[in-house]
Amino acid sequence: MLTIYGVYRSRTSRPLWLLDEIGMNFNHLPVIQAYRLPDASAADAPFNTRSEEFLVLNPLGQIPVMEDDGLVLTESLAITQHLARKYGGMLGPQNAAEEALIGQWSLTAATAVEGCALEILQTLANGGADTPEGQAQISICAEKLRRPFAVLERHLGGHEWLVGDRFTVADLNMAECIRYAQGVPALIAEFPKLQRWLLRCQDRDAFKAMMTAREAEPA
Incomplete structure (x- = not known):
């Protein structure tokens, strides 16, 4: 299933808005920006942009990230265009x-x-x-x-x-x-x-x- 990594208070708002327009099901894994945490590397720190598992997806340590059938995208406007083209019907290009x-x-x-x-x-x-x-x-x-x-x-x-x-x-x-x-x-x-x-x-x-x-x- 399609997965979006990120929080609403970020550029992740763009694919999340689009996916609501489309009305499709997807996984949303909140990933907070590391700079918003007192210690992003602490053992009890929430999943964040410096977490090792997240850096595997995006070594730049930025959100959003999208996974879709093995395709990983890490730029918000590329993500929205991909989603609109593949799933968005009239929200995406028709020619x-x-x-x-x-x-x-x-x-x-x-x-x-x-x-x-x-x-x-x-x-x-x-x-x-x-x-x-x-x-x-x-x-x-x-x-x-x-x-x-x-x-x-x-x-x-x-x-x-x-x-x-x-x-x-x-x-x-x-x-x-x-x-x-x-x-x-x-x-x-x-x-x-x-x-x-x-x-x-x-x-x-x-x-x-x-x-x-x-x-x-x-x-």
Whole structure:
């Protein structure tokens, strides 16, 4: 059976959201990030990203990891695209062109959005909104995000979704990267079509279930 390793408070949220969309059965083995533990190597430490058995799966010591019939994948966006292609029906590509477009949007999310969006999230989490240095860093990241957000805004001016005029794994991957920047609502509001699309993504039952499970985990 398909197995997902990781916790909701990580990029594991992406395949877990997708699997809820699909409605398939799978094993979920919680693996916590080692940096969140006082001593990840202690005898009583929970299963974590430095546990020897986990490092066999991913020597980088990162989550998520997926095992599927002998195939092991260790990158969240590769995992979601594989799951959508193999099990996801209309969530996945229906032809070669859609596969290419889904890959393109997913890579755009990873290379043009996620880094700065995640930096915003981390800066806010560390109280940066209350310091001049933090505010400056958020402003720099927001400025870098305006270009890819403008690309999305133009695309969404003529399309309801990113690929094939239906919700696909491309939307899921992009929405999960943009979520990190939602702590700066004024930035998102500059792009009303993107904002409406993001709200549609996050109004889905599977997203809400994922967020509920995420919020139930220890911070």
